[in-house]
Amino acid sequence: MRTTQVAIIGAGPSGLLLSQLLSRAGIDSIVLERQSREHVQGRIRAGLLEWGTVELLNEAGVGAAWCTMALILRLPAGITGST
Numbered sequence: 001m002r003t004t005q006v007a008i009i010g011a012g013p014s015g016l017l018l019s020q021l022l023s024r025a026g027i028d029s030i031v032l033e034r035q036s037r038e039h040v041q042g043r044i045r046a047g048l049l050e051w052g053t054v055e056l057l058n059e060a061g062v063g064a065a066w067c068t069m070a071l072i073l074r075l076p077a078g079i080t081g082s083t
């Protein structure tokens with residue numbers, strides 16, 4: 001039986017990113033997901049990412065994979081995208 005320090009419920013963006021950040025900090029975790037791997041990998045959860053999210057993904061070491069597929073939009077000066 002496997003033991004772990006942290007159990008994360010749900011392999012959505014929050015759970016997977018948390019697991020990755022914990023791993024980089026040397027903390028073992030397991031992600032428990034009720035759907036199949038195919039279901040999770042096949043669904044699209046975000047077509048548009050805010051820049052803060054992009055920076056966080058880069059810090060987590062998972063930026064390279066999506067960067068090859070991404071179209072980076074730059075807003076005109078004065079428009080930040082925040083509300």
Ligand SMILES: Cc1cc2nc3c(=O)[nH]c(=O)nc-3n(C[C@H](O)[C@H](O)[C@H](O)COP(=O)(O)OP(=O)(O)OC[C@H]3O[C@@H](n4cnc5c(N)ncnc54)[C@H](O)[C@@H]3O)c2cc1C
Binds near residue numbers: 012045
């Ligand atoms: C159609 C659509 C388009 C979107 N487009 C964008 C976008 O362009 N940009 C953007 O930033 N955001 C977008 N979003 C929002 C984004 O998908 C959510 O903010 C994000 O998925 C939330 O992540 P999460 O990990 O918190 O939750 P979720 O993605 O909902 O993941 C939760 C996971 O936990 C699992 N789970 C739940 N309960 C249990 C349980 N009891 N046991 C085991 N597993 C469980 C679920 O099966 C699921 O896989 C979109 C959402 C939808 C639906």
